[in-house]
Amino acid sequence: AQTVTQSQxxxxxxxxxxxxxxxxYDTSESDxxxxxxxxxxxxxxxxxxxxxxxxxxNATENRFSVNxxxxxKSFSLKISDSQLGDAAMYxxxxxxxxxxxxKLIFGTGTLLAVQP
Amino acid sequence: EPEVTQTPSHQVxxxxxxxxxxxxxxxxxxxxxxxxxxxxxxVEFLVSFYNNEISEKSEIFDDQFSVExxxxxxxxxxxxxTKLEDSAMYxxxxxxxxxxxxxxxGPGTRLTVT
Numbered sequence: 642a643q644t645v646t647q648s649q650x651x652x653x654x655x656x657x658x659x660x661x662x663x664x665x666y667d668t669s670e671s672d673x674x675x676x677x678x679x680x681x682x683x684x685x686x687x688x689x690x691x692x693x694x695x696x697x698x699n700a701t702e703n704r705f706s707v708n709x710x711x712x713x714k715s716f717s718l719k720i721s722d723s724q725l726g727d728a729a730m731y732x733x734x735x736x737x738x739x740x741x742x743x744k745l746i747f748g749t750g751t752l753l754a755v756q757p
Numbered sequence: 758e759p760e761v762t763q764t765p766s767h768q769v770x771x772x773x774x775x776x777x778x779x780x781x782x783x784x785x786x787x788x789x790x791x792x793x794x795x796x797x798x799x800v801e802f803l804v805s806f807y808n809n810e811i812s813e814k815s816e817i818f819d820d821q822f823s824v825e826x827x828x829x830x831x832x833x834x835x836x837x838x839t840k841l842e843d844s845a846m847y848x849x850x851x852x853x854x855x856x857x858x859x860x861x862x863g864p865g866t867r868l869t870v871t
Contacts (some may be wrong), residue, residue, distance in 0.1 A: 674858040686862035742805040
């Protein structure tokens, strides 16, 4: 069974600094997607970044980038130049590419605090 | 930009009552999902829906739950007889094609069962 693990329940970063959130996953599939979703206090789920497993290049979206290590089954999120608006719960998620349903499997989340 | 909408934003109901949570997915999307998030916990998959039938459901999605796409726009989740433990945030999501990967989430409906 596929699982997603986020070992950091809480993290804190100073404004303008860089922080890295960790995520590991377990799967026997070779082709899949990985995502980071942000959930602010409003509880809306917002897609931050996605990575396709067949792509070796790490995805980047402005201040957000990932370090995807397929052999190690690791998918960390780096937030550069942290802003107060980055404070939120961050969920790592996985889905099988081309699977019957593409359901998302989520980790337990990391609560990120940004200190002014 | 098109978005997934959900109504109501907050529903309070008494134990044993039926509730229907409504979602309007993005218009050209083909796959639809419901997820649940109990307060302080992770988001859990409930059910996926494609071509007017359930394509997969989790063990949470028991006989008390049902989904329907009654017309070309709405996608509903019904809980027949609510329990206290059904109190959670319920998210609807949709995707245009399975190959695209990312799901677009609605803002959620907070269900409180008293």
